[in-house]
Amino acid sequence: MYIVNISKGVLKMNSISITRAAELKPKPQDESNLGNGMYFTDHMFSMNYHSDKGWYDARIVPYGPISLDPASTCLHYGQLIFEGMKGYRANDGRTLLFRPHNNMQRLNASAARMCIPPVDVDFMVNAIAKLVDIEKEWIPRSEGTSLYIRPFIISTDCYIGVQPSESYLLNVILCPLGHYLAGGLKPVRIFVEDEYVRAVKGGVGYAKCAGNYAASLIAQVKAHKLGCAQVLWLDGVNHKYVDEVGHMNVFFVMDGKVVTPELTGAILPGITRDSVITMLKSWDIPVEERLIDIQEIADAAKSGKLEEIFGCGTAAVISPVGELIWGDVEIKAGDGKTGPISRRIYENLTGIQRGVLPDPFGWSFEVK
Ligand SMILES: *Cc1c(COP(=O)(O)O)cnc(C)c1O
16 A cells, blocks of 8 residues: 655755765866757765655765666656756856746655655755755856756666555756757747547646656657657547647647646646746736637637747747648648747746846745
């Protein structure tokens, strides 16, 4: 039986042991060529869990391979969840994390779905802040760059039977990330996937669990072959309501209104999505969260009312979509250029993240 027990394992910040790397790696010099997360920093955070003890042995150690018994259940049955968040170096030298508590809360939501024990949110935010502080020289400074933070939890019990593991390993690794959208905000072409589905209600679509990404690859490969950058996922039952675009949430600007799919359980509740909705409402721009039939989008485009489409997520922040390819229908958004709402959100959100603009929503967490 799965028993949530964090009380046994409430770790104190001073219980994190730190072992420094004997030698530091050379840091990538060319910030315009950091690629897609290829360079990992010198240290990582780890801690273990056992149902008898809760979380224990929190430590910052040199970055390196983790050794796993080949029978570890994560390798077979995929009890594996992760998060993705970012840190920035502000012009005034502060190190800022964007909404890290929300990421740790979502890690716990994913954990609950996958029978993985939860973490203590404040402890984890502080542990990540400590790791980022140790690695702050790795945070790139040029505009559009960031330090990507990847916490993940894997099950480590060893047996062939299928049941929730009693033991887990949590790691946090870091890597400098280049400008995701090299060349600026350029609208991309997206393939509307009507054969494969990403998730269904009642499944694991709202969890950041590894299997979702393995399952999505085939559609991505297909989209690339068709000259598209990504796929637009439709709902798994009717194959007609819009879910997400690639690994991002999606927004449409139609007829002066902004609409985005409601969180049905098949959709990942993005923190960028929430930030976009909050910012739009603060600008008195109405936002509707509801089911969106792909036919409605095609009709809006036909009558000239589809102004903008954009995806949003931690990695790209905002990714404008120029057109959707839905069977033999081409759905074009606006004039094919990045629209004013996409641009305004991108500039304001990245401004807050980088500490360049005021942070009226209290989203930045300073690493001290
Ligand atoms: C992570 C993710 C998102 C975006 O979430 P953010 O919190 O904004 O980064 C959207 N969809 C999927 C499938 C994701 O994995």
